Amino acid sequence: MKLLMFEHCSLCFRVRMIAALKDIPLDEQVVLDDDSEAMISLVGKRVIPILVRDDGTPMLESMDMVDYIEAMGAPVLTGPQKPEIADLCERILKITPYLTMPRYPLLGLPEMATIAAHDHYLVRKLKVYEDFVALRARTREFIGALMPVLEDLDEQIISANAVNGALSKDDIRLLPLLRSAAVVHGLAFPAKVDAYIKTMMARTGFKPLPVI
Numbered sequence: 001m002k003l004l005m006f007e008h009c010s011l012c013f014r015v016r017m018i019a020a021l022k023d024i025p026l027d028e029q030v031v032l033d034d035d036s037e038a039m040i041s042l043v044g045k046r047v048i049p050i051l052v053r054d055d056g057t058p059m060l061e062s063m064d065m066v067d068y069i070e071a072m073g074a075p076v077l078t079g080p081q082k083p084e085i086a087d088l089c090e091r092i093l094k095i096t097p098y099l100t101m102p103r104y105p106l107l108g109l110p111e112m113a114t115i116a117a118h119d120h121y122l123v124r125k126l127k128v129y130e131d132f133v134a135l136r137a138r139t140r141e142f143i144g145a146l147m148p149v150l151e152d153l154d155e156q157i158i159s160a161n162a163v164n165g166a167l168s169k170d171d172i173r174l175l176p177l178l179r180s181a182a183v184v185h186g187l188a189f190p191a192k193v194d195a196y197i198k199t200m201m202a203r204t205g206f207k208p209l210p211v212i
């Protein structure tokens with residue numbers, strides 16, 4: 001199986017995470033941000049992640065990819081899912097892009113390895129987001145908005161090994177968002193959230209993203 005991905009992409013990390021947890025090999029191929037053709041030639045549009053199955057069929061939905069990999073061999077996502085965790089993920093996602101998007105171009109990520117790819121990302125994102133310098137200058141404000149959400153999450157975490165006590169799709173939704181949020185220098189996660197991130201990242205075997 002081949003995964004077309006960006007290193008910073010949290011939806012991609014869902015797929016990488018389940019494959020890692022199940023010890024299933026995944027051929028990870030990072031796409032340069034300006035290489036739209038790599039995606040369009042496969043699925044007719046610009047979208048990431050794309051999972052190309054061994055029979056050549058491309059898949060376009062990250063949670064379908066998770067289900068597909070989870071169906072291989074013994075299941076690992078055997079725990080319960082809770083609406084509270086889905087709600088918290090949505091609350092996190094309302095704030096974190098303002099912190100993470102303006103930082104990704106500074107991290108030396110492989111999808112921005114050329115100046116053309118780097119600038120392609122900037123041009124794309126600056127159609128949607130405020131000037132990145134201005135956003136980074138508002139870091140304290142966004143961290144201030146995020147902290148109560150992370151405190152609420154802290155109260156919900158049952159184990160550092162699985163948010164609901166046993167691995168479930170809630171972990172697949174949550175860990176990638178926290179991995180992204182962890183790029184923000186000065187963001188002090190509440191104790192249980194911090195332990196959860198460290199333990200779960202160690203379980204996946206992936207290094208955290210750089211911090212800035």
Ligand SMILES: N[C@@H](CCC(=O)N[C@@H](CS)C(=O)NCC(=O)O)C(=O)O
Nearest residue numbers: 009011046047048049060061062063
């Ligand atoms: N529902 C899809 C959403 C995929 C998606 O929105 N991907 C974003 C990146 S996170 C994308 O392709 N954006 C267009 C781009 O990067 O040009 C999934 O869960 O996989």
